Amino acid sequence: LIAGNLIVSSLLAAERHRLRKGQGQDVELTLKDVAAATIGHLGLIGDAALNREERGKCGNSLYGAYGQDFICADGRRVMVIGLTARQWRGLVEMTGTAEEIAALESKTGLDLRDEGNRWKLRHAITGLLGEWFAMRRVEDFAEDFNAKGLTWSVFRTVKEALAEDPDLTDDNPMFSTMTQPGLGTFPVPGSPVTFSATERQPPVPAPALGAHTEEILGDVARLDDTEIAQLFDRGIVQSPGFVARPAA
Template sequence: MFPILSGLRVVECASFIAAPSCALHLRQLGAEVIRIDPVGGGMDFGRWPVTPQGDSLYWEGLNKGKRSVAIDLSRPEGRQLAVDLITAPGPDAGVFVTNHPQKGFLGHAALSRQRPDLVTVRVLGWRDGAPAVDYTVNAALGLPYMTGGAGNGDDPVNHVLPAWDLMTGAYAAFATLAAERHRQRTGQGQEVTVPLSDVALASLGHTGQIAEVLSQGDRPRYGNALFGAFGRNFRTADDRQVMVVAITGRQWSGLVQALELAPAVAALEAALGVAFEADEGQRFVHREALFPLFERAIGALPLAALRQRFEAHAVLWSVYQTLGQAVAGDPRLSLDEPLFSTLQHPSGLRYPAPGAAASFHASARQPAVPAPRLGEHTDAVLAEVLSLSPARIGQLHDAKIVASA
């Protein structure tokens, strides 16, 4: 964590990945984040992966360092309490992150009647407010038909990483700060909507894939081959899989030298009338002619010898390994780095948890903070933010409008 946004208060009422990760990014840069949680937990409170006891590692990972206020949002008194927290006064307050529908008591129009300069950042599925998640957006955009190889036939191949959820969360955090800066300069609040579908569609447009499909049609599947350059998985003599990539001319020449393939590659270039070092696209076009050369060269070497050659020639490559192998034995991915803090978590487990991915070199990194227990900060937040007396907070507990840990 870094104290860059110290003083900023964000109220979050959200579940799943995109919106909670938006507020997580803000928290890890120093903002105070108050979660409004339904009594008993929201839709993602028990989401997998979970411990053997059923505690969600997913939930406690996405909510590190936040404060939790548990409110019964099904009752009018509870809803008004949530609205009061969201619209509480103060120049550094009045920032709300949610993925709840635009209509209803958490709609911006209703909330801004109580605080006109409110900044609401709302993560949507589709632009029109219809529900969507990463996997359904991916399916609609056709990406599962580009993933995989010929052996998959007409079957889609889903990606295991929820990329649009994660990108939308990061983009929403950026949008939150942009809207808050606009309010500082103009005094104007506003609602910002960030749909997963728009983040996905814009990303494909930014990387040329929409222009490609409009001008050339849908991209076919290429298996593990890197589209537009040289790259694929290869197997070593001791049966280890490695990913080898060469995009720049220097990367290509280093790879060819490391494997002592210069004569064979030169002969192929002469036969085809191409220069692979100068044109990465030609390496992709002629991949079926190139791959056998590299399969034989890499397949003749054990991993240790290959590593020595690749490191000597600055080759772009990596060994395939499981996540468990990565965090246990790869020094580049060590959990002992300052990015991680070993914490005692609400699940009862003690394990390293990441802080902010960026490093601000003018500020000292602070340790990460574990997620709250559900309702852990109910009483403190109601007293600090809404100035409720202990007697009034007690009445809310007695009426089961709020709950604590």
């Protein structure tokens, strides 16, 4: 996904350079370099180079601060984040765990206003908060969490999200309900970019394999109708609507 977007932006940058400078150029991009650059941009290379300890697996925990998933009384799973000072204060306040958190700070000598300390004590914090969530259904706290502006969400399957989230339907201008031949009808996204000068183009069905065979042979390969027909007759190329003539 990142490589695909870089290809587009790099070609546009080169085209803009040619437009302004009158100079064309080659643009090279390798998938491996994109992967390596992404690892670097995420801070993983710097982390490995500067820190003595290897970064371990942390499950759903938010690395470097506090964020964790919890199972609620109704069996649903939620994720809560305490990255910023505001997020952390709100989480402690809404769960009523201020005294327990203060006791944990006193016991360890670590100030949990520091996000790094919240990472160090994440297991202890999760132990304190886990009981609170286990005793409540999502509907018991969802409205209060939203009113407080906490950063949290319910884990949902894609089917659940499709059934519940209007952003995945025609209510979102990016989506159009479309029939894909051979598959069925479902919401399909167009471009996520909105331009003020042009309207967003609706998505179109994906072509069947070979749908543009004749177009490519004629417009790109510059073959005439006779040459194209011979390729079809010999079974070298096909299109979805082609029916081979029986052999003599």
